[in-house]
Amino acid sequence: GAVVSQHPSWVICKSGTSVKIECRSLDFQATTMFWYRQFPKQSLMLMATSNEGSKATYEQGVEKDKFLINHASLTLSTLTVTSAHPEDSSFYICSAKSGTVGPDTQYFGPGTRLTVL
């Protein structure tokens, strides 16, 4: 149990376009979902935390208007990178937390590699 999927697994886009990444909890209801960014050979940086039905809480330094997060249901959160630029190229990982399945841990998706040309 506690499987989280992400789609797409990789995406290449042109500078100036927007990209949407989906994060789904497949076999549990995720009360809270998280979006991380990871640069090569570095640790995960938390970008934002989202609870179903409410606005996301962004970490300091993360642009809300650039990284739009929507937690539409208990199994789906989306991250939209708006007007993407090459510096947005990174590995984006979502995670989900449940109040019932392993309540103390986060379960991670497989990640999405974004390349902006």
Add this chain to the structure above:
Amino acid sequence: AQKITQTQPGMFVQEKEAVTLDCTYDTSDPSYGLFWYKQPSSGEMIFLIYQGSYDQQNATEGRYSLNFQKARKSANLVISASQLGDSAMYFCAMREEYNFNKFYFGSGTKLNVKP
């Protein structure tokens, strides 16, 4: 101050031997949780083991055990009988009770298992 410190950027271990990956943490919260995750080259983060600050016993999960020394604020991961498939990045993480949802990650340790 860094919440989680992993001082070993890279480690080598011979197959079938045990290896210890270091992790120290910094918190003033009396209630917290400590986690270890494995990240293979594919990028997914795999949950390995959890230790609560009030747990009396060290956590164990199969070949993984957590050497929890509360007074020293260390939570080292021990992998016994290393396998080639254990080659990956390993991240230590902490969650504090007062900010239950926020995970702090260390910088990671790259483990290479040699045949």
